[in-house]
Amino acid sequence: MRIDERIARHHGELSPQEQRAAGTLLEHLDDLATYRAAELAQLAGVSKATMSRLFRHLGFTDFDEVREHLRALRSAGEPRRVDGTPSLTAHAAHEAETIGRTLAQPGIDEAAALLAGAARVTVAGWRNGYPVALHLRQQLAQVRPDVRVAPAPGQVMGEELADVAAGDALVVMGFRRRPAGFAELLAEAARSGAGVVLVADPTAARHAAHASVWLECDVQSRLAFDSYAAAMSLVSVLADGVLARVGRTGQQRVSAISGAYTRLAEVE
Amino acid sequence: MRIDERIARHHGELSPQEQRAAGTLLEHLDDLATYRAAELAQLAGVSKATMSRLFRHLGFTDFDEVREHLRALRSAGEPRRVDGTPSLTAHAAHEAETIGRTLAQPGIDEAAALLAGAARVTVAGWRNGYPVALHLRQQLAQVRPDVRVAPAPGQVMGEELADVAAGDALVVMGFRRRPAGFAELLAEAARSGAGVVLVADPTAARHAAHASVWLECDVQSRLAFDSYAAAMSLVSVLADGVLARVGRTGQQRVSAISGAYTRLAEVE
DNA sequence: ACGGCACCGAAACAGCCGTTTCCTAGCGTG
DNA sequence: CACGCTAGGAAACGGCTGTTTCGGTGCCGT
Numbered sequence: 001m002r003i004d005e006r007i008a009r010h011h012g013e014l015s016p017q018e019q020r021a022a023g024t025l026l027e028h029l030d031d032l033a034t035y036r037a038a039e040l041a042q043l044a045g046v047s048k049a050t051m052s053r054l055f056r057h058l059g060f061t062d063f064d065e066v067r068e069h070l071r072a073l074r075s076a077g078e079p080r081r082v083d084g085t086p087s088l089t090a091h092a093a094h095e096a097e098t099i100g101r102t103l104a105q106p107g108i109d110e111a112a113a114l115l116a117g118a119a120r121v122t123v124a125g126w127r128n129g130y131p132v133a134l135h136l137r138q139q140l141a142q143v144r145p146d147v148r149v150a151p152a153p154g155q156v157m158g159e160e161l162a163d164v165a166a167g168d169a170l171v172v173m174g175f176r177r178r179p180a181g182f183a184e185l186l187a188e189a190a191r192s193g194a195g196v197v198l199v200a201d202p203t204a205a206r207h208a209a210h211a212s213v214w215l216e217c218d219v220q221s222r223l224a225f226d227s228y229a230a231a232m233s234l235v236s237v238l239a240d241g242v243l244a245r246v247g248r249t250g251q252q253r254v255s256a257i258s259g260a261y262t263r264l265a266e267v268e
Numbered sequence: 269m270r271i272d273e274r275i276a277r278h279h280g281e282l283s284p285q286e287q288r289a290a291g292t293l294l295e296h297l298d299d300l301a302t303y304r305a306a307e308l309a310q311l312a313g314v315s316k317a318t319m320s321r322l323f324r325h326l327g328f329t330d331f332d333e334v335r336e337h338l339r340a341l342r343s344a345g346e347p348r349r350v351d352g353t354p355s356l357t358a359h360a361a362h363e364a365e366t367i368g369r370t371l372a373q374p375g376i377d378e379a380a381a382l383l384a385g386a387a388r389v390t391v392a393g394w395r396n397g398y399p400v401a402l403h404l405r406q407q408l409a410q411v412r413p414d415v416r417v418a419p420a421p422g423q424v425m426g427e428e429l430a431d432v433a434a435g436d437a438l439v440v441m442g443f444r445r446r447p448a449g450f451a452e453l454l455a456e457a458a459r460s461g462a463g464v465v466l467v468a469d470p471t472a473a474r475h476a477a478h479a480s481v482w483l484e485c486d487v488q489s490r491l492a493f494d495s496y497a498a499a500m501s502l503v504s505v506l507a508d509g510v511l512a513r514v515g516r517t518g519q520q521r522v523s524a525i526s527g528a529y530t531r532l533a534e535v536e
Numbered sequence: 537a538c539g540g541c542a543c544c545g546a547a548a549c550a551g552c553c554g555t556t557t558c559c560t561a562g563c564g565t566g
Numbered sequence: 567c568a569c570g571c572t573a574g575g576a577a578a579c580g581g582c583t584g585t586t587t588c589g590g591t592g593c594c595g596t
Contacts, residue, residue, distance in 0.1 A: 015573060033302035034339050037554055047575050052555055063554060071302050088505065092371045095501050096364030103360045128406060131399035138396060139493055203294045206287060208276035216272070220298070223508040225407055233363050233497035237356065240491040283543060305584060315545045320585055331584060541594080552583070559576085565569085 003069060004029055006058045018054045021046045033070035037063040091222045095229050098218050102230040103237055107213045111171075112241025114195040114212065118169030120146040122161065124185075128219075129173030132199075132231045136171060139239035144246055161185065166193030174200030174207060175219050175231070186210040199234065271337060272297060274326045286322045289314045301338035305331040359490045363497050366486050370498040371505055375481045379439075380509025382463040382480065386437030388414040390429070396487075397441030400467075400499045404439060407507035412514055429453065434461030442468030442475060443487050443499070454478040467502065 001009075007022045014022060024044035025032060035043070041051040052063070060066050115121055121140060125133025137149040150161065164170055170189050174182065183206075189196050190210050198204065198211035201219045208214040217234055219226040269277075275290045282290060292312035293300060303311070309319040320331070328334050383389055389408060393401025405417040418429065432438055438457050442450065457464050458478050466472065466479035469487045476482040485502055487494040 017574065031301070031339065033299075034335065036552095038552080041554095048554065049556080049576085050574060053574085055554095067302070071299065088371050088376075089368075091505065092364075092368045092501075095367050095497075096360075099363050099367075099497060100357075100360045103356050108356075128403065131403040131406070134402065135396065135399040135496065138399070142493075202272045202297050203291065205272050205276035205294055206279040206291070209280055214276065221504055223504055224511050225410075225504045225507045227501050227504040228403065229363075229367060229497040229501035229504070232500045233360075233495050236489055236491055236493045236495040236497075237359065239493045243492050285544065304582095306582080309584095316584065317546085317586080318544060321544085324585095538596085539594105540596100541592100543591085543593100545590090546588090548587075549585085550583100551585100553581085555579085555581100557576105557578075560574095562573085563571085565571105566567105 001059075002073065003032075003058065003066065010058060014054070014057060015050075017046050017050045018057065020044055021051055021054050022058075033067055087222065094222050095227060098220075098227075098230045099233050102215075102217045102234055105215060107215050108234075108237060108241060111197045111213045111215055112238055112245060114169050114197060115140065115171070115238065116144070116242045116245035118195060119167045120148075120164075121169045121171065122148055122150050122164055123171045123173075124150045124161070125173035126151075126179050127175075127177055128226065128228065129175045129231075132175075132228055132235065133171070133173050135232060136235045136238065139235060140242060143239065143243045161189060161192075164189060164192050164194045168192075168194040169197065170194050171197045171199060172211070173231075174198050174204045175217075175226070175228075176201055176203045178204070183207060183210070199231065270341065271300075271326065271334070278326055282322070282325060283318075285314050285318045286325060288312055289319055289322050290326075301335055305334075355490065362490050363495060366488075366495075366498045367501050370483075370485050370502055373483060375483050376502075376505060376509060379465045379481045379483060380506055380513060382437050382465060383408065383439070383506065384412070384510045384513035386463060387435045388416075388432075389437045389439065390416055390418050390432055391439045391441075392418045392429070393441035394419075394447050395443075395445055396494065396496060397443045397499075400443075400496055400503065401439070401441045403500060404503045404506065407503060408510060411507065411511045429457060429460075432457060432460050432462045436460075436462040437465065438462050439465045439467060440479070441499075442466050442472045443485075443494070443496075444469055444471045446472070451475060451478070467499065 004026060007026060011019065011022065021041070021044040024040065028035065028040075028043070032040075037051055037055075038048055041048045044051070055063055055066055060069070121144070123133045123137045123140070125131075133149050137147050140147040161170070172186065172189070174186075186196065186198070186207055187210055190212075195213075196211040197213045197215065198207060199215045199217055200207065202216060204214075215234060217231050219228060219231065221227040272294060275294060279287065279290065289309070289312040292308065296303065296308075296311070300308075305319055305323075306316050309316045312319070323331055323334055328337070389412070391401045391405045391408070393399075401417050405415050408415040429438070440454065440457070442454075454464065454466070454475055455478055458480075463481075464479040465481045465483065466476060467483045467485055468475065469485060472482075483502060485499050487496055487499065489495040
């Protein structure tokens with residue numbers, strides 16, 4: 001039983017001061033775990049002793065048990081049962097928040113400018129980052145020439161990046177589970193003089209210094225698998241930003257490609 | 269400056285153990301405030317002393333200051349810049365709504381059951397749908413065997429699907445700009461007796477009847493380019509649903525793969 | 537080989553934490 | 567008023583926290 005339910009159930013049996021304390025707990029239900037018991041007591045205006053007694057009355061043996069309980073709630077979110085609807089709602093909300101945070105970054109403009117102005121663009125990605133890289137390449141290719149993805153299937157990264165030079169741009173998808181040698185690759189790229197855009201989750205913070213721009217993009221989700229929704233959203237925004245910068249030329253390119261498709265009847 | 273930014277900025281000056289500790293902090297960025305410094309030290313496998321020094325190096329005077337900082341972040345939540353980003357905010361909101369609608373579909377459970385129970389799974393995608401297909405394959409491969417993506421590069425679709433049979437499952441990414449012959453392909457697949465999951469935007473409505481399950485997934489956005497954020501979110505939810513169904517076997521598979529990675533030092 | 541240096545954990549340490557004990561205030565009852 | 571009883575805070579207490587000190591270790595440059 002969750003702590004708020006416990007409070008509701010036992011509310012009648014609690015002494016006045018305990019009720020006051022319980023009320024304060026409810027007000028801070030979302031960030032309860034970040035407080036110490038003494039702080040909560042002070043916040044509620046009761047003594048530490050009373051707060052301690054309250055936890056006991058609610059069926060916890062310890063304040064540590066309360067902490068543990070709260071942390072478990074945070075990671076679980078919801079009981080994950082076959083009727084997945086409630087947890088899915090939470091998951092969707094989490095996705096929305098992640099996207100909002102990702103798209104609010106000031107670095108996006110800078111990155112778009114870099115990609116619009118570069119002579120050539122290489123997009124690199126591995127594992128889960130590879131589909132994202134592929135997608136970015138496809139979108140960028142609609143608005144500007146000379147965009148390629150690396151590593152090509154079965155290719156080693158080193159050779160691919162050998163000819164990246166000053167004036168080029170490199171986008172690196174650095175989501176967690178990065179390949180060995182990732183840091184070296186980034187350093188090498190920086191040394192070449194190319195602009196480097198690092199798209200990565202917070203665990204890549206250590207690599208950020210070696211990139212021209214770091215676009216933070218979380219992949220953690222409430223489920224067992226990471227979600228790359230924010231990453232894909234970022235791709236569309238980036239591509240849009242590049243389009244805005246290359247202007248008419250790019251727009252023509254879009255319609256030229258589109259026209260070619262229709263003529264060839266490749267697509268419906 | 270936020271703590272993850274501080275870590276990124278100072279990462280170079282940190283000692284090896286401090287970097288390890290910092291990495292652990294980043295992994296728990298969202299529930300950092302709920303831990304005590306000693307717990308974090310243990311989690312990271314460093315001494316309390318090192319953790320203490322790390323905080324100092326990051327510009328905090330105290331662990332208490334770190335806690336305070338984190339709590340401030342939590343309450344801050346949304347207030348963001350107002351200048352150039354209003355349209356991006358609207359875009360983000362639109363994404364959120366699309367994701368919410370996509371994940372609310374009842375067909376997801378049905379699709380997950382299909383994918384969990386199939387003898388083999390083939391994921392098909394073209395153009396913008398191809399990265400999504402690739403991603404789904406990668407995630408599904410973590411929880412069940414015999415998952416492949418089609419068409420393989422340079423391959424024509426027909427041959428690829430020739431051996432799809434009853435008892436198999438086929439996931440088709442049918443976002444707009446579908447290749448010619450899409451309808452025939454779907455019909456063919458249905459005739460083979462395999463379960464067909466069609467993941468597609470509303471413009472594919474006329475194909476829905478030929479699939480066992482239609483998962484509607486909009487790609488339209490406020491920008492010039494379509495966004496596949498909802499599609500990727502759907503992938504993570506699908507993979508999670510399949511994992512829940514195959515149960516222990518799948519979980520073992522996940523950890524086995526994860527273990528293999530660590531052993532081979534392929535990833536960091 | 538040597539000293540200098542940076543790193544880092546063990547241990548010392550002061551202080552605060554949360555629990556428990558103890559005791560007073562307040563109240564109903566006889 | 568005396569008594570019993572409960573509520574609740576002050577303070578005692580043991581334990582653990584986070585910081586600092588200290589010494590061992592490994593790696594340079596000389």
